[in-house]
Structure formats: C-alpha cells, structure tokens
Amino acid sequence: MKTNDLILQTTAKVIFFIIILFSLHIFFAGHYNPGGGFIGGLMTSGAIVLLLLAFDLKTVATIFTFDFKILIAIGLLFAAGTATGALFFNAPLLTHAFEYFHLPLLGKTSLHTAVLFDTGVYLVVIGVTMTIIQTIGESE
Amino acid sequence: MSLLHLAIFSPFLAAVVVPLLYKAFRKIHTGWFVLILPIVLFAYFLQFLPITQNNETIKKSIDWIPSLGIELTAYIDGLSLLFSLLITGIGALVVLYSIYYLSKEKESLHNFYVYLLMFMGAMLGVVLSDNLISLYMFWELTSISSFLLIGYWYHKERSRYGAQKSMLITVFGGLSMLGGFLLLSLMGDTFSIRELIGQVDQIKDHSLFIPAMLLILLGAFTKSAQFPFYIWLPDAMEAPTPVSAYLHSATMVKAGIYLVARLSPIFAFSGVWMWVVGVVGIFTLFWGSFNAVKQTDLKGILAFSTVSQLGLIMSLLGVGAAALHYDYLDDNYFVIATLAAVFHLINHATFKGSLFMMVGIVDHETGTRDIRKLGGLMSVMPITFTIAVIGSFSMAGLPPFNGFLSKEMFFTGMVSVLNMDIFHLETWGILFPVLAWIGSVFTFLYSMILVFKTFTGKLKVDQLEKKPHEAPLGMLISPLILASLVVIFGFFPNILSYTIIEPAVASILPSLLSPGEAFTVHISAWHGFTPELFMTLSLIAVGIVLYLTLSKWTKIYDLMPDRLTLNHFYDRGMVLSERGSNRLTNTYMTGFIRTYLVYIFIFFIGILSYTLVYKDAFKMDTSNLAPIGVYEIILAFLIVAGSVTILVAKSRLTSIISLGAVGYTVSLFFVIFRAPDLALTQLVIETVSVALFLLCFYHLPQISRKEERMGFKLENALISIGVGAVISLIAISAHSNKLFSSISQYYIENTYDKAGGKNMVNVILVDFRGFDTLFEICVLSIAALGIYGMIKLRLTRRKEG
Numbered sequence: 031m032k033t034n035d036l037i038l039q040t041t042a043k044v045i046f047f048i049i050i051l052f053s054l055h056i057f058f059a060g061h062y063n064p065g066g067g068f069i070g071g072l073m074t075s076g077a078i079v080l081l082l083l084a085f086d087l088k089t090v091a092t093i094f095t096f097d098f099k100i101l102i103a104i105g106l107l108f109a110a111g112t113a114t115g116a117l118f119f120n121a122p123l124l125t126h127a128f129e130y131f132h133l134p135l136l137g138k139t140s141l142h143t144a145v146l147f148d149t150g151v152y153l154v155v156i157g158v159t160m161t162i163i164q165t166i167g168e169s170e
Numbered sequence: 171m172s173l174l175h176l177a178i179f180s181p182f183l184a185a186v187v188v189p190l191l192y193k194a195f196r197k198i199h200t201g202w203f204v205l206i207l208p209i210v211l212f213a214y215f216l217q218f219l220p221i222t223q224n225n226e227t228i229k230k231s232i233d234w235i236p237s238l239g240i241e242l243t244a245y246i247d248g249l250s251l252l253f254s255l256l257i258t259g260i261g262a263l264v265v266l267y268s269i270y271y272l273s274k275e276k277e278s279l280h281n282f283y284v285y286l287l288m289f290m291g292a293m294l295g296v297v298l299s300d301n302l303i304s305l306y307m308f309w310e311l312t313s314i315s316s317f318l319l320i321g322y323w324y325h326k327e328r329s330r331y332g333a334q335k336s337m338l339i340t341v342f343g344g345l346s347m348l349g350g351f352l353l354l355s356l357m358g359d360t361f362s363i364r365e366l367i368g369q370v371d372q373i374k375d376h377s378l379f380i381p382a383m384l385l386i387l388l389g390a391f392t393k394s395a396q397f398p399f400y401i402w403l404p405d406a407m408e409a410p411t412p413v414s415a416y417l418h419s420a421t422m423v424k425a426g427i428y429l430v431a432r433l434s435p436i437f438a439f440s441g442v443w444m445w446v447v448g449v450v451g452i453f454t455l456f457w458g459s460f461n462a463v464k465q466t467d468l469k470g471i472l473a474f475s476t477v478s479q480l481g482l483i484m485s486l487l488g489v490g491a492a493a494l495h496y497d498y499l500d501d502n503y504f505v506i507a508t509l510a511a512v513f514h515l516i517n518h519a520t521f522k523g524s525l526f527m528m529v530g531i532v533d534h535e536t537g538t539r540d541i542r543k544l545g546g547l548m549s550v551m552p553i554t555f556t557i558a559v560i561g562s563f564s565m566a567g568l569p570p571f572n573g574f575l576s577k578e579m580f581f582t583g584m585v586s587v588l589n590m591d592i593f594h595l596e597t598w599g600i601l602f603p604v605l606a607w608i609g610s611v612f613t614f615l616y617s618m619i620l621v622f623k624t625f626t627g628k629l630k631v632d633q634l635e636k637k638p639h640e641a642p643l644g645m646l647i648s649p650l651i652l653a654s655l656v657v658i659f660g661f662f663p664n665i666l667s668y669t670i671i672e673p674a675v676a677s678i679l680p681s682l683l684s685p686g687e688a689f690t691v692h693i694s695a696w697h698g699f700t701p702e703l704f705m706t707l708s709l710i711a712v713g714i715v716l717y718l719t720l721s722k723w724t725k726i727y728d729l730m731p732d733r734l735t736l737n738h739f740y741d742r743g744m745v746l747s748e749r750g751s752n753r754l755t756n757t758y759m760t761g762f763i764r765t766y767l768v769y770i771f772i773f774f775i776g777i778l779s780y781t782l783v784y785k786d787a788f789k790m791d792t793s794n795l796a797p798i799g800v801y802e803i804i805l806a807f808l809i810v811a812g813s814v815t816i817l818v819a820k821s822r823l824t825s826i827i828s829l830g831a832v833g834y835t836v837s838l839f840f841v842i843f844r845a846p847d848l849a850l851t852q853l854v855i856e857t858v859s860v861a862l863f864l865l866c867f868y869h870l871p872q873i874s875r876k877e878e879r880m881g882f883k884l885e886n887a888l889i890s891i892g893v894g895a896v897i898s899l900i901a902i903s904a905h906s907n908k909l910f911s912s913i914s915q916y917y918i919e920n921t922y923d924k925a926g927g928k929n930m931v932n933v934i935l936v937d938f939r940g941f942d943t944l945f946e947i948c949v950l951s952i953a954a955l956g957i958y959g960m961i962k963l964r965l966t967r968r969k970e971g
Contacts, residue, residue, distance in 0.1 A: 056850070059929075060929060060932045060936075061926075061927035061928065061929055061932055061933065061936075062927060062928040062929055063928070063929055064846040064847045064850055064929060064931075064932075065847070065850070065929070065932065066847070066929070066931075066932040066935060066936070067935075067936070068851060068935065069847070069850050069851050069854060072851065072854040072855060072858060073854050075858060076854055076857050076858050076861075079857075079858055079861045079862075079865075080861075082861070082865065083861060083864070083865075099954075099955070099958065102951045102954060102955075105947065105951075106947065106948065106951060109943075109944055109947060110944065113940065113941075113944055123941070124937075124940040124941055124944070126925065126936070126937050126940070128925070128926040140926055142926065142927075144925070144927070144933075144936040144937055144940075147936050147940060147943075147944075148932075148936050150947065151935075151936070151943060151947055154947040154950060154951055155947070155950070157951070157954065158947075158950045158951060158953070158954040159858055159954075161954040161955075161957070161958055162862070162953075162954050162957050162958075163858075163861075163862050163865060165957055165958045165961045165962065166862065166865060166866045166957070166961065167865045167866065168961075
C-alpha cells in the first residue's frame with residue numbers, strides 16, 4: 031500500500047516502544063493522575079496504528095499474530111469478572127476493594143481491584159480499535 | 171443461595187459443561203452424563219413429599235432487584251412439587267430414551283442436551299417461582315428453549331417453520347401475560363404470588379381485575395395450546411420425538427395449566443374466570459379430539475390428542491373454580507373437578523409420554539409414521555404393541571387403567587355443572603357435559619385408530635423404509651416404566667392421592683380449608699351405577715360404531731374449506747405482515763447515511779425545540795460568565811476556520827485533516843479548562859480516528875463532480891442551522907438554569923475516602939459509575955464485531971457472486 035519510507039519506518043520502530051511504555055505508565059497512573067484504561071488502551075492502539083502507517087497491514091499482522099477479537103473477549107471477561115467477583119463476598123455488583131501494602135522496592139503502594147476492571151477496559155479498547163482498523167484496512 | 175436455588179440453576183450449570191463432555195468423550199453418548207442430573211433432582215424433590223403432605227410450604231428467596239421488589243423466590247407447595255417431580259421424573263426417562271433414539275455419530279448431541287437442560291431449568295424455575303417477574307423470565311426461557319428444540323433439525327424447512335410458529339404464538343402470549351402480571355402487581359403492590367393471594371379481598375373488586383385476568387389467561391392459553399392458539403402444537407411435532415414426549419405432552423404445554431391452577435386462588439372468585447377457562451377448555455377438548463381423528467401421521471394424532479387433553483384439564487380447572495362459591499366442604503362435588511384436573515395431569519403425563527415414545531419407536535424401526543402405510547406390527551413388535559395398548563386404552567378412558575379413573579371424575583365434574591345456580595350456568599351449563607361426552611367419543615375413536623391401524627391388519631413391508639423389528643431394550647425401558655405406572659396408578663390410585671394429589675388440590679383451593687384441615691381424597695375404581703358410568707358405556711358403544719364405519723363418514727372433514735382454517739389465517743397473516751413491513755422499510759431505508767442523518771436531525775430539532783418552548787425552559791443569564799481570554803478567542807477562531815474548511819474543501823484529504831484540526835483544538839480547550847484527562851483522551855482519539863480515516867482513505871471515491879456541483883440546498887441548510895441553533899440554545903439555558911447543586915462536590919469529597927484514588931475522572935469511570943463503563947465497553951465490542959461482520963460478510967458474498 032505504500033512506498034519505502036526509510037525515515038518514518040526507522041523512527042516508528044523506536045517511537046513505538048516509547049509510546050507503549052508511556053501508555054503503560056498512563057494506564058497504571060490512572061487512579062491518582064490523569065490516565066486510566068481507556069486512554070492507555072487508545073494510546074497503545076495509537077502506537078500500533080503508527081506501525082500500520084509506517085509499514086503496512088501485512089507486516090503488522092506478522093508481528094501481532096493473535097486475533098484482536100479474542101482480546102475483546104478477554105477484556106470483557108476481566109471487566110465482567112471483576113464486577114461479579116464482588117457478589118461472592120456478599121457485596122453489591124461492582125464493589126471494589128483496595129488496601130495499602132508495603133512492597134519491596136516500591137514502598138507504600140495501594141492495590142485495587144479497580145485495576146483489574148481497568149485492565150478489562152484497556153484490553154477491550156485495544157481490541158476494538160484494532161479490530162475496526164484492521165477490518166476496514168483489509169477490505170478491498 | 172439455598173440448595174433449592176441450586177436445584178433450579180443446576181441444569182443451567184450442567185448445560186455449560188455438556189459441550190465440553192461431548193468434545194472430551196466422543197465414545198460415550200453424552201446422554202449418559204446428562205441422565206445423572208434429573209435423577210438426582212428427582213430424588214432431591216422426593217424428600218419434600220412429607221413436608222407438603224402436612225400442607226406446609228417452604229420459601230427461600232434471594233434478592234435480584236430489591237429496589238423493585240423483584241427476587242428469585244423458590245417456593246414449594248403441593249402444586250409446585252407435583253410439577254417438579256413431573257419435570258425431573260419424566261425428564262430422566264426422556265433423557266434415557268434419547269440416548270437410544272439419537273445416534274451419537276450423526277447428531278450434534280451437545281446442542282440437543284444443552285437445549286434440553288436449559289428447558290429443564292427454565293421449567294423448574296417456572297413452577298418453583300413465587301415472584302411473578304422471575305416466573306415470567308423462566309416462562310420465556312421455556313419458549314426460547316422449545317424454539318431451539320423444535321428447530322433442532324434446522325436444515326428441514328418444516329422444523330424452522332414449526333419453531334417460528336411456536337415462538338411467535340407463545341411469546342405473544344407471554345408478553346400479554348407480563349402485562350397482566352404488571353397489572354396484578356399494581357393492584358396488590360407486590361410481585362409475590364403468596365402475598366397477592368393474601369390480598370384477594372381487596373383485589374377482586376379492583377377495576378383492573380378483569381383485564382389482568384384476561385391478559386394472564388392469554389399467556390396460559392397460548393402456552394397450553396388452547397383453542398384458537400393450538401395451531402403451533404401440531405407443527406412443533408417436527409422436533410425429535412424425545413422432545414415431543416417431554417415438552418409437548420408432559421411439561422411445557424402444562425405450564426399454562428400450572429399458571430391457571432396457581433392463580434386460581436386469586437381469580438377463581440370471578441364468574442368470568444369460570445366461564446372463560448371452562449368454555450375454552452371444553453371447546454378445545456372437543457375440537458382437538460375431533461381433528462385428531464382425521465390425522466394420518468401418528469405424531470399428528472398425538473399432537474391433537476394432547477391439545478384436547480389439555481383442554482380437558484383446563485375445563486376441569488374452570489369448573490373446579492366453582493368450589494369456592496359453595497362453602498361446604500364435605501359434600502362439595504366441585505372439589506372433585508379440581509381433583510380430577512390434578513389426577514388427570516399426572517395420568518396424562520404417564521400415558522402420553524409412553525405413547526410418544528412408542529410412536530418414536532415405530533418411526534425409528536419402520537421409517538414412517540403414516541398410518542396408511544403401517545399395519546400388522548403386532549407380531550414383529552410385541553412389546554411396543556403392549557405399550558401402545560396400555561397407553562391408548564388409558565387415554566380412551568377404559569378400565570382398569572388410570573385414564574379411566576380420571577375420566578370418570580371428569581364426567582362427575584362436568585355433570586355437576588348442572589347443579590350450579592350461579593353465573594348463568596344453570597342454563598348454558600348443559601354445554602359442558604354434552605361437549606365433554608362428544609369429545610370423549612372422539613378421544614376413544616382416535617385412541618383406537620392409534621393402536622389398531624398401526625398394529626393390526628396386514629403388514630405392508632414393501633411400503634416401509636426399513637424392515638421392522640422390535641426396538642432395542644434400552645429404548646423400551648422408559649416407555650415400559652411409564653406404561654407400568656399407568657397400570658399401577660390404575661389399580662392403586664390412592665398411593666398418589668394421599669401424597670401428591672391432596673397437597674396439590676389444597677394449594678389450588680387454599681381458601682376452602684381452615685387451618686389444620688386437609689382434603690381427604692379417596693379414589694375408587696367402582697363408583698356405582700352413576701350417570702358417569704352410563705356416559706362411559708354409551709361412548710364406548712358409539713365409538714365402536716364410528717370406528718367400524720370410519721370410511722363412510724370421514725368425508726365431513728373435507729367440508730371445511732382450507733381457506734377458513736386457522737392455519738391458513740396464520741400463514742396469510744405472516745405473508746401479509748412480511749410484505750407490509752418490507753414495503754414500509756423500503757420506503758424509508760434508502761441506503762444513504764445522508765437520509766438517516768436527516769431523520770435523526772429533524773427529530774432532534776423538533777423534539778428539543780418543542781420542549782424548550784413548551785416547558786418555557788429557555789433562560790439566559792449572563793451574570794456569572796467567566797472572562798474570555800486571548801487563548802479562547804484564538805482557539806474559537808481556529809475551530810470556526812477548520813469547520814469552514816471542511817465545507818469548502820475540494821478533496822477528501824483536506825477535509826479529513828481539517829476535521830482533525832478541529833478535534834485537536836477542542837482538546838486544547840480541555841487543557842485550558844484544566845481537564846487533563848479529557849484532553850488526553852480527545853488527543854489520542856483524534857489521532858487514531860484521523861489515522862483510521864487515512865487508512866480507509868484509499869477505498870473512498872474521489873469527491874465526484876456531481877457532489878461538487880451540488881451547490882446550495884435549502885433543506886440541508888435549514889437542518890444544519892436548526893441543529894446549531896438548538897444546541898446553542900440548550901447550552902445557554904443549561905448554563906443559566908441551576909436547578910440542582912453540582913454533583914462534583916460529592917465526588918471531590920468522597921473520591922479519596924471511598925475509592926482510594928486521587929484522579930476523580932478515573933475513579934468515577936471505574937468505581938462510582940463502573941456499571942456505565944462496563945456497558946460502554948460492551949457497546950464498543952458489539953460495534954467492533956458489527957463492523958467486522960458487515961465488512962467480512964460483504965466480502966465473502968462478493969466472492970461467491
């Protein structure tokens with residue numbers, strides 16, 4: 031679909047990882063700073079889209095061999111599972127729990143079940159955007 | 171969650187496991203695994219017998235939607251226990267039978283057993299629910315699972331037709347039943363049947379009483395295949411025979427009867443109830459049996475016979491309602507009607523179940539069910555013949571089988587109508603015994619046809635697809651068990667009457683009993699030279715005459731033109747509604763997004779501006795506006811410039827990029843207004859969507875000359891100006907109307923304490939309003955799969971073409 035674009039391709043390779051790292055940072059920062067699953071997921075897919083633009087669909091398909099539709103399913107399972115998990119502790123649907131722990135290296139850290147829920151959102155967002163982009167891009 | 175709830179939900183849980191078992195153990199018939207569940211459940215329900223026998227009840231509930239009073243309430247009394255035992259007991263036999271009936275090599279067994287288990291669970295849910303809403307949910311689940319079961323051989327056109335028909339009719343009834351339930355709950359302010367029964371005195375004079383009753387009866391009649399809704403049942407016979415035996419004779423079609431019996435304590439005080447239930451039932455009895463005689467398909471005969479037998483039970487419940495109007499217990503012959511209904515319900519399940527299985531065996535071993543081809547099977551299939559004789563003679567109401575006993579009680583109930591002096595039954599009531607007698611003549615007739623046309627006469631081997639021989643033992647076990655029950659109940663009916671019938675009758679007619687009192691039922695085969703006995707003798711005589719002269723008078727069936735049958739009306743209705751909706755859809759679905767947007771925008775403008783004017787909602791308050799800085803002016807200018815560029819752009823690339831520019835500028839606004847989360851999201855979304863645009867840019871056509879020359883169109887201009895104006899007006903009045911204090915203060919105060927986070931937006935997303943997010947990602951996923959489906963489907967179709 032496109033001609034050789036050496037500069038774009040080389041920078042894309044480097045920038046891709048930076049964006050991914052940043053998106054992970056944004057994802058984990060979510061509860062205390064701007065960010066969260068939705069933005070994190072979008073940014074990750076933004077990084078993949080950058081690869082798509084720099085290379086082409088087929089090349090990217092060889093990198094990400096898995097089916098993005100399955101990612102949607104896994105994400106939904108995560109979110110719905112966290113939501114219903116509360117029922118087993120006799121709490122209403124979607125009740126989240128959090129606790130503060132002292133972890134080695136990291137110090138005082140809070141652990142949330144909300145992160146699991148957000149992971150679901152993160153995965154669904156990536157799955158959805160990539161599924162849409164791939165299907166539209168592949169269609170002749 | 172109690173053990174009882176677990177019992178209701180266990181079939182659903184098992185349904186999840188079945189496909190895995192099917193995949194893992196291909197060598198073993200999946201039915202063997204499934205068989206365990208109904209047996210365990212049957213044993214589990216048996217232990218409640220001593221409890222209900224003392225007229226005690228068990229109630230266990232878990233909350234479902236507590237704010238609306240909707241709960242999952244499991245409630246056991248005599249009636250629900252009787253049905254639970256039928257469902258699990260017959261269920262076990264049917265599963266056993268199906269193991270031999272459905273070949274594990276050729277059939278997709280995992281589908282079959284998943285549907286069957288789903289059905290079993292739904293049915294248990296129906297009979298064990300005390301809450302109307304959960305009852306309704308399970309009720310519709312039975313419709314859905316029966317739809318799947320009827321359409322099990324979906325490659326056959328008749329199966330799909332039958333499945334659709336049953337679905338349409340029963341769901342139509344189910345929806346009107348839901349309406350009735352809601353009216354009931356309005357009157358009594360509760361969804362609990364128990365509590366409603368307690369409030370009968372207030373409810374029965376309410377103006378909504380009759381509408382609620384009629385709506386609910388519609389549900390019961392469609393499910394139980396009463397006239398004129400019975401037309402789906404014969405077509406449902408396209409299902410595999412185990413399904414017919416289970417759903418269409420023993421359980422699902424009796425859900426309507428269950429409902430009528432269950433709600434009798436509420437409605438039976440009304441004359442309308444007595445008339446509607448009684449007349450519809452007795453007419454269904456007559457009509458079903460009359461039409462059964464002309465069928466040539468064995469399963470067709472049984473289908474119509476089921477219709478008529480359901481009518482019989484229904485009419486008994488209608489007549490039995492009269493018991494509530496005569497307040498003396500000892501000599502109350504209307505109680506006998508209700509009693510007969512319960513007794514016949516059990517008997518019908520036993521003999522009809524065995525007959526269906528018998529027909530399945532005949533079909534399986536000869537390859538046909540057409541009585542014109544069958545005959546003389548008696549010598550080759552002696553065991554099947556015995557089953558057929560027991561079942562049919564019981565159905566015909568001949569001694570010494572159980573059908574005889576309940577038939578006599580049925581006559582007693584019908585004759586007792588003549589003694590009634592309420593609701594005009596003293597005059598028109600004669601209808602009941604007369605129709606009952608005629609119906610029974612035809613019942614006798616088709617029962618005889620069923621046995622003698624199939625098993626006696628000449629064996630026409632050349633017309634059969636297979637060489638007939640006796641069925642394997644496994645296939646015979648279930649019908650043999652049922653047939654022996656027919657005989658046992660015939661000789662010792664009272665083993666049922668103390669344990670099951672008394673408690674069931676007590677729960678249908680609770681108001682007749684004072685505390686501590688119980689019905690005493692004693693069924694005896696010999697009841698003296700009563701009118702009932704003479705009715706039976708005369709019907710046998712007439713029936714034999716009619717059977718012998720069958721070929722001479724069956725021409726009367728041809729008298730009724732095809733164009734007047736209910737089936738014809740149904741088919742015509744389907745065709746017409748399909749054509750009508752096609753035409754309607756074609757006029758407004760043009761295929762252009764432009765048109766659809768026009769609809770949306772016109773509605774948008776119309777409804778919102780109407781509300782603004784009508785509610786006098788527009789208000790402009792400029793007192794507390796924030797100062798406008800240089801940045802805002804620049805950004806606003808950029809947005810306007812970007813939008814104008816889209817309008818005048820000559821190429822798509824320019825318009826896409828300027829659309830992106832507008833988006834980025836909006837996110838800058840978010841930055842200025844200190845909403846970093848929104849800004850981030852907006853930025854990334856803008857990037858991804860512009861990239862998406864660029865990706866599919868290749869496939870978009872160039873802006874065509876025609877579009878370029880399109881120029882100015884008045885209606886488009888009006889619509890866009892209208893949308894802009896309405897939005898601006900709403901924005902201004904939203905700013906000026908401060909009806910409530912802002913909710914943000916709540917979040918500011920609670921975000922850290924309750925959810926342990928500092929980023930309010932994120933906490934709202936995952937915690938305070940996590941339900942929204944959960945469904946949003948569901949919507950997103952559906953959208954993605956939708957796009958995938960649309961594009962991929964189009965591709966494959968193009969390849970085929």
